[in-house]
Amino acid sequence: MFLSEVRIDVEKTLTVLQIPYKHVGSNFVVRCISGSHVDNNPSLQIDVMTGVFNCPVCHFKGNLSKFVATSLDISTVEAADRLKTQKVDVVDLCDAILRAKQAIRDVGASDEPFKLPSHFQKIKPHHKSFIDYLQERKVSWQMILDYDIRCCFVGRYNYRVVIPIIFGRKCRGFIARDILKKVDRYERGDDYRKYLYPSGMYVGNYIFNYDNLDKTKDVYVVEGVFDVINVVRQGFINCCGMFGTAITDRQTDLLKSLSSLVVISDQDDGGSGMLAKKVIDRLQNNCKISYVTLPIGMDPGSCDDIGTYIRGKVEYKPIPKYTLNDTDIGIIKK
Numbered sequence: 439m440f441l442s443e444v445r446i447d448v449e450k451t452l453t454v455l456q457i458p459y460k461h462v463g464s465n466f467v468v469r470c471i472s473g474s475h476v477d478n479n480p481s482l483q484i485d486v487m488t489g490v491f492n493c494p495v496c497h498f499k500g501n502l503s504k505f506v507a508t509s510l511d512i513s514t515v516e517a518a519d520r521l522k523t524q525k526v527d528v529v530d531l532c533d534a535i536l537r538a539k540q541a542i543r544d545v546g547a548s549d550e551p552f553k554l555p556s557h558f559q560k561i562k563p564h565h566k567s568f569i570d571y572l573q574e575r576k577v578s579w580q581m582i583l584d585y586d587i588r589c590c591f592v593g594r595y596n597y598r599v600v601i602p603i604i605f606g607r608k609c610r611g612f613i614a615r616d617i618l619k620k621v622d623r624y625e626r627g628d629d630y631r632k633y634l635y636p637s638g639m640y641v642g643n644y645i646f647n648y649d650n651l652d653k654t655k656d657v658y659v660v661e662g663v664f665d666v667i668n669v670v671r672q673g674f675i676n677c678c679g680m681f682g683t684a685i686t687d688r689q690t691d692l693l694k695s696l697s698s699l700v701v702i703s704d705q706d707d708g709g710s711g712m713l714a715k716k717v718i719d720r721l722q723n724n725c726k727i728s729y730v731t732l733p734i735g736m737d738p739g740s741c742d743d744i745g746t747y748i749r750g751k752v753e754y755k756p757i758p759k760y761t762l763n764d765t766d767i768g769i770i771k772k
């Protein structure tokens with residue numbers, strides 16, 4: 439089939455873009471890429487032969503170059519120019535843009551600064567699907583801008599929000615959080631992960647929001663990125679996130695330079711208070727440590743009144759270890 443004089447292959451285009459699709463009648467059906475709604479039960483239809491597409495839910499429609507342009511966040515004019523004037527094959531165009539991503543990922547394999555690929559789109563006001571998802575997790579529009587949170591429709595990270603990990607004032611990688619539920623990720627089967635990181639990035643090398651800490655004051659230590667954002671939102675800006683509870687040696691060294699840690703653990707069924715236990719284990723001889731206990735079932739990312747709980751923090755006091763000295767030994771000998 440032809441788009442003007444350029445040969446197009448719709449199925450191959452979707453494959454190269456790594457957009458999951460189902461073949462239904464004369465269409466491929468994919469999750470809508472307009473950004474105006476979360477499409478957990480895919481509705482956008484693309485004609486198998488012509489690449490003309492239409493979403494019956496939001497009426498976003500157009501030809502294949504518009505589809506490619508929207509999904510890769512390049513302008514429709516640029517896409518059409520490269521496809522028609524420069525006679526670039528649509529599959530080659532997508533491939534070139536995604537291959538650039540591969541090169542970038544290789545750079546991120548070491549501790550080197552990491553450049554986010556261009557198809558991690560800046561979230562724009564019409565990306566309601568991503569904005570709604572983030573606002574449900576207490577992330578305001580301003581925080582989307584402050585943390586440079588992105589969205590993505592193609593490739594390995596399709597339908598995920600992308601949160602850059604800044605450390606030492608440089609981007610070191612990112613976390614990509616699914617905006618769909620596992621049950622809606624039919625294409626991934628058992629290989630489902632709520633969070634994805636770029637290959638080669640070791641998250642244990644970093645602490646989220648560490649650059650912004652005032653090391654002389656109380657630092658609120660939480661598990662996740664969304665926990666940090668929710669705590670900061672409520673005015674407790676001296677907050678950092680450990681990306682879970684498995685604290686690494688490198689993270690321990692970073693925490694050692696802080697004078698006072700206030701640990702706010704998740705208080706869910708599995709790991710109640712786990713983060714505080716880990717921090718105490720590793721840092722009780724280095725820092726003043728206090729801990730905050732949230733009600734069962736709550737975590738710092740869902741708590742709307744974090745200040746109340748922080749005011750009830752309890753300082754950790756190590757149980758003094760009784761070590762025998764010579765006199766003691768003398769007494770025992772008697």
Ligand SMILES: [Zn+2]
Nearest residue numbers: 470493495496
């Ligand atoms: Zn739609």
